[in-house]
């Protein structure tokens with residue numbers, strides 16, 4: 001037994017140090033095992049997938065169920081997600097392209113899915129994210145597809161028309177705007193607030209109530225706004241908490257958007273679809289045959305089998321005048337029997353049909 005020092009605080013801190021040593025050595029044991037998994041996957045050939053989202057979900061679910069506390073339940077998920085991301089980086093560095101710049105909500109979605117140890121490849125456009133994955137400069141890509149207040153992201157839907165990529169996951173992220181300040185600044189001293197026009201619009205009431213003296217200045221992205229605020233002695237930014245971390249700003253207030261429930265759905269692009277989990281979604285891209293009842297022919301095989309259509313979106317194909325492509329989100333996996341039958345029937349009924357992916361349905365974070 002090591003004698004406890006007389007100062008109780010010092011004693012507790014020494015006990016924490018010993019636990020941290022144990023944690024570190026356990027993390028290294030875990031990392032060595034993951035590195036062995038990496039060798040097995042390398043030996044299996046170029047088709048092997050190093051990132052195993054299904055396995056990660058199983059690990060997280062098991063640990064969340066087992067945690068008896070007092071360690072906070074949400075932290076179990078965050079910490080083990082990071083541990084697996086770090087272990088994976090030893091197997092093979094994972095390159096993730098996303099709609100940048102760094103610190104945007106798409107970056108946050110990418111970090112949520114792949115952890116902080118993956119290599120970030122911010123891209124200027126949605127098209128460039130698709131290209132980075134198609135040309136194997138990145139293993140995965142993350143793009144926004146739908147915002148609760150702004151609706152569908154057309155450039156993402158359009159990019160699928162000419163891409164061989166598959167959707168392998170979806171991420172649902174609450175879009176919580178924060179007010180970021182230089183560390184030494186008080187709210188009363190702020191003269192300029194920078195942000196993307198949409199973010200300024202989302203926080204109009206809060207800004208009027210708390211920063212009536214400050215000018216609103218539009219920036220091309222919330223991340224760029226954070227960078228500008230960092231350089232302005234009297235500046236603040238409306239951006240994500242991740243942007244505060246990246247640009248050395250403090251978070252003066254969180255969730256300042258006028259509508260509390262603001263969320264965006266993102267898609268993860270990859271070379272292969274995901275395995276069934278029992279709680280999946282399938283996205284189809286279908287060109288209906290021209291003629292009366294075209295849309296009905298598309299929907300009827302789904303309805304007859306009780307398959308739930310959660311979203312339908314149409315976009316002009318830009319190949320032929322008045323030709324439309326339909327994007328359908330259906331609950332279930334393409335490998336499930338009723339879905340497989342419906343898809344076979346639809347193939348015959350459509351001018352063309354492509355399964356963009358079956359992937360696990362995201363729960364709200």
Ligand SMILES: O=C(O)C(=O)C[C@]1(C(=O)O)C=C[C@@H](O)C=C1
Nearest residue numbers: 034037051052055056084087088
């Ligand atoms: O089990 C695997 O396939 C691993 O590669 C190990 C591990 C982990 O750290 O637990 C790492 C990355 C994968 O995405 C899933 C799990």
